[in-house]
Amino acid sequence: MIRGLFVGTGMGALAVVGAMLAIPAALPLLGMVRKVSSTALRAAGAAWDALAGVILEDRLAAFLDDLAAEVNATITVTSGVRTAAAQAAALLAKLEAGETADDLFALYKRDDLIAELLEAEQTLEAWTAILEDQISRGDFLSSHLTGRALDLRSRDWTAAELAEVEAAVAALGGRSVHESTPEHLHIEVPS
Numbered sequence: 001m002i003r004g005l006f007v008g009t010g011m012g013a014l015a016v017v018g019a020m021l022a023i024p025a026a027l028p029l030l031g032m033v034r035k036v037s038s039t040a041l042r043a044a045g046a047a048w049d050a051l052a053g054v055i056l057e058d059r060l061a062a063f064l065d066d067l068a069a070e071v072n073a074t075i076t077v078t079s080g081v082r083t084a085a086a087q088a089a090a091l092l093a094k095l096e097a098g099e100t101a102d103d104l105f106a107l108y109k110r111d112d113l114i115a116e117l118l119e120a121e122q123t124l125e126a127w128t129a130i131l132e133d134q135i136s137r138g139d140f141l142s143s144h145l146t147g148r149a150l151d152l153r154s155r156d157w158t159a160a161e162l163a164e165v166e167a168a169v170a171a172l173g174g175r176s177v178h179e180s181t182p183e184h185l186h187i188e189v190p191s
């Protein structure tokens with residue numbers, strides 16, 4: 001593992017020591033990927049924070065810098081770039097939390113990819129393998145798999161703070177969806 005220095009571009013206040021990760025060959029990322037240390041973020045006085053283990057691409061970190069400069073709400077990133085295994089875990093967690101197959105079809109644009117998953121045994125191993133196969137075919141269920149999406153913790157925000165963040169995301173050219181299970185704001189960043 002190589003230690004790397006990550007420097008955000010938006011605020012000039014962000015200097016994060018991160019560890020570069022080995023990127024699975026199936027993950028079609030163009031930029032550098034680093035694992036962000038939440039402790040390092042706080043020490044650097046960053047305007048946003050990320051849970052330990054969250055993987056961010058440069059484009060995502062730059063978007064967070066810009067977003068944090070526009071809002072007063074606390075910005076905590078709960079998910080960024082996902083491997084197939086992390087995406088499988090996120091989907092299975094939704095089902096375990098009470099969401100149904102219909103909820104998955106409603107949330108994701110690719111019904112064919114969701115159908116492939118639902119036809120299989122609902123295990124991390126099986127769903128990871130299916131997602132890896134889809135990725136190898138160039139089929140991406142989620143923009144988290146291509147390094148274009150972020151999840152922000154929204155449960156501590158007031159309605160006004162949620163509206164403020166949603167408006168700022170739109171003003172920055174992004175798109176957001178307030179998801180309920182588990183509650184978070186999903187953001188797709190502009191390219």
Ligand SMILES: [Zn+2]
Binds near residue numbers: 150186187
């Ligand atoms: Zn998301």
